[in-house]
Amino acid sequence: MKLHQLRYLREVVNQGLNISLAAEVLHTSQSGISKQLQLLEEELKLPLLQRNGKRLTGLTESGEIIVKLAERALREIENIKLVSEEFSHKEAGTLTVATTHTQARYRLPVAVKAFMARYPDVKLHIHQGTPTQVAEQVANGEADIGIATEAISTFDKILCFPCYQWNRCVITPQDHPLLNELPLTLQKIANYPLITYDFTFTGGSLVNRVFHQAGLSPNIVLTAIDADVIKTYVKLGLGIGLLANIAFDESLESSLTMLDASHLFPPSTTYLGVRNDAYLRGYAYEFIRLLAPQFDYDAINNALRGMAINRRYLGFV
Numbered sequence: 001m002k003l004h005q006l007r008y009l010r011e012v013v014n015q016g017l018n019i020s021l022a023a024e025v026l027h028t029s030q031s032g033i034s035k036q037l038q039l040l041e042e043e044l045k046l047p048l049l050q051r052n053g054k055r056l057t058g059l060t061e062s063g064e065i066i067v068k069l070a071e072r073a074l075r076e077i078e079n080i081k082l083v084s085e086e087f088s089h090k091e092a093g094t095l096t097v098a099t100t101h102t103q104a105r106y107r108l109p110v111a112v113k114a115f116m117a118r119y120p121d122v123k124l125h126i127h128q129g130t131p132t133q134v135a136e137q138v139a140n141g142e143a144d145i146g147i148a149t150e151a152i153s154t155f156d157k158i159l160c161f162p163c164y165q166w167n168r169c170v171i172t173p174q175d176h177p178l179l180n181e182l183p184l185t186l187q188k189i190a191n192y193p194l195i196t197y198d199f200t201f202t203g204g205s206l207v208n209r210v211f212h213q214a215g216l217s218p219n220i221v222l223t224a225i226d227a228d229v230i231k232t233y234v235k236l237g238l239g240i241g242l243l244a245n246i247a248f249d250e251s252l253e254s255s256l257t258m259l260d261a262s263h264l265f266p267p268s269t270t271y272l273g274v275r276n277d278a279y280l281r282g283y284a285y286e287f288i289r290l291l292a293p294q295f296d297y298d299a300i301n302n303a304l305r306g307m308a309i310n311r312r313y314l315g316f317v
Contacts, residue, residue, distance in 0.1 A: 003077065005040040006070040008033045009048065013067050014140065017049070017056040075141065075277055092121040093281055098134040098143035099126065101226045103270065106246050107164075108147070111290040119283045130225060138273050144284055146273040147291070150205065158273040159303055163292040165269050167262035168207070169248055171234050171241040174257050178240060184259050190216045193239030195230050198223040207242065210265050231256065244268075276304065 008026065012033065015021040023030045041048050048063035049056050059067060099108065104126055116124060127134075127143060131151035138146035139157040146152050153160045170189060172178050181188050196207065196218075211218050221239050224230050227247035234241040235255055248258050272292055274280065285297050 001040065001043055002036075003074070005036045006074055008036050009040065009067060010070055010074060012037070012049075012056070013059070017058070019056065072277070075275075078141070091119055091283065093283065094123045094125065095145070095281070095284055095287060096125040096127065096137075096143045097145045097147065097287070098129060098137040099147040100131060100134060100149070101128055101228075102244055102247050103147045104128055105227070106244075107270070108291070111287065114290050115283075115287050118286065122283050135273065138275060141275065144274065144278070144280070145287065147270065148273075149268050149270050152273045153269075153271050155273070157275055157277075159276040160271040160273045161288070161292060161295050161300070161303070162269045163272050165267040166244055166246050167260075167267050168242055168265050169245040170259040170261050171231065171243065171248060171253075171256045172259070173234065173237060174255060176240065176257070178259075179257060182259070184261060184264065186211060186214050186216055186264055189240070189242065189261075189264075190218045192219065193221040194218045194242060195222045195224070195233050195239045196220060196242040197227075197230070198225055206268060207265060274300075274304070278304065280304075 008022065008028075011022040011026055012019055015025065019030045019033050023033055026033070037049065044066070046062045046066075047060050048066055050058040050060055050063075097108075108126070112124065112126075115122075127137060129137070131148035134143070134146040134148040135152040135155045135158060137143040138152070139155050146158065147163070152158060170178070170184060178184075178188060178192060190211065219239075222233055224233075227243045230241045230243050231248075231253065233239070242261065245258075245260070245262070248256075250258055272288060272295075274284075280300070285300060288295055288300060289297075
């Protein structure tokens with residue numbers, strides 16, 4: 001059994017059993033992957049893949065078990081390499097952070113600036129996506145750290161640390177009639193065209209649930225995954241906006257008025273997630289501390305080692 005055979009098997013599964021796509025990712029030939037998978041099955045004396053002619057259709061029962069073990073083995077080998085890098089080049093390397101637009105735009109800049117000043121030889125990559133995409137990148141090992149709301153906390157492979165809580169605000173043009181109808185209620189929001197996040201994004205499902213429980217159907221005319229897009233269309237007069245309060249700075253939005261809506265919605269939590277089998281470089285701990293000072297080295301390590309009270313979450317300190 002060879003490591004590259006396990007890598008081929010893992011990538012074929014990751015690519016939906018498409019050998020052609022796996023070959024592109026691995027920069028090798030389809031025939032080479034097929035041959036190595038066949039040799040692996042022969043050595044193990046077990047069929048790992050279900051086939052219909054030349055087409056792969058699924059994993060066998062034994063194949064499902066072996067893929068999980070292969071993922072674990074390959075992950076540990078990657079961790080061994082990280083340990084080597086940690087002791088030979090403590091303050092150099094790469095850190096990949098996956099996050100949403102709102103977090104990247106409004107919460108990360110201070111931490112990123114401090115981190116880059118502290119570790120000038122670390123290449124920092126920030127990938128933006130939806131919460132589900134962020135979680136998938138962390139779960140697949142494409143990102144070291146994920147920062148997002150809701151979806152990231154539902155992945156079994158990810159250990160989540162609650163960073164901070166936030167709520168929502170309503171934004172309007174300065175002369176909007178809603179400003180004369182305070183205090184703000186869900187019914188008053190529902191009376192006007194609404195521009196907000198997609199309900200699969202940034203706490204959107206919670207917002208949908210609150211309106212539904214109140215027996216209301218908001219008049220949503222446009223949805224977006226970007227707070228700046230919401231603000232742009234509110235300025236154009238297409239409706240009022242409902243967005244994360246951390247995404248609105250009154251000093252930078254002179255043409256808009258912000259109304260606090262935290263009394264109408266329960267707070268949402270932004271989580272920081274890492275793979276629960278990850279080996280974190282020293283500078284990764286520092287990045288986490290800069291973003292969420294309540295979590296120190298011991299708190300993170302204890303959670304990764306399964307010593308926290310709850311296997312998947314830490315409470316606010």
